Amino acid sequence: MAKISPLAFIDPEAKIGENCEIGPFCFIDKNVEIGDNNVLMNSVTLLSGTRMGNENTLFPGAVIGAIPQDLKFKGEESTVEIGNGNRIRENVTIHRGTASKGKTVVGSNNLIMENAHIAHDCEFGNGIIMGNSTKLAGEVIVDDNAIISAVVLVHQFCHIAGYTMVQGGCRTSQDIPPFVIAAREPIAYAGLNIVGLRRRRFDPEVIRHIHDAYRLIYNSNLTVKEAIEQITYSIPMGKEIQYIVDFVSKSQRGIIR
DSSP states (O other): OOEEOTTOEEOTTOEEOTTOEEOTTOEEOSSOEEOSSOEEOTTOEEOTTEEEOSSOEEOTTOEEEEOOSOTTOOSOOOEEEEOSSOEEOTTOEEEOOOTTTSEEEEOSSOEEOTTOEEOTTOEEOSSOEEOTTOEEOTTOEEOTTOEEOTTOEEOTTOEEOTTOEEOTTOEESSBBOTTEEEETTTTEEEEEOHHHHHHTTOOHHHHHHHHHHHHHHHSSSOOHHHHHHHHHHHSOOOHHHHHHHHHHHHOSSOBOO
16 A cells, blocks of 8 residues: 655655655656555655656655656656666656657666756666756667766767766766776776776676777777777677677767777
């Protein structure tokens, strides 16, 4: 049975799962669906088009499902779809999609810290940590297990790969490839995310192969295309190396240098 404050407003058309806790001054709009065991602390706003799974915790002031900050948006039907087990901290904003993709997607088991923003049509994976006041523009993709530190600004259409660590205060208008540290001003490749890979129990030989791949990309006189060709020829093609090759080869905005 849901535990709902008498000071919360829930539209009669909203669908609320079992055992949810909804605090005072929460606003839940029509065309909202949330699953079981969610906790909405005081003053959380869920607007039309919000879809949420189970066991999420939303802290005071979070706003989910607001219309996009995109002048091309004409009021079309769209959604924001959130998975399970996320912690969404104070004053986080996650906007719903536009006609471009129709939905903004946030996966499961993420920590999205205070005052962060995920814009329209983003694809945000699983197990991600996103720091205070970090902002993702429209149609950004963030892969699983990335760590994006505080006050990071990400240009629209960028792709941040998995197992990366992005230093606080950075700005990027290019893609950030897998397993690396992205740091400095302007943002640049700053080595492997060795600590993160070891914590995730990557095999030492795999880490060595990843390191060899990035030596060819960043520390040789080869072009990116030539480096990719050399990687496929000289380094065992495990799933991690294939991820690097595919990511770099398909990058639309180019990778950070």
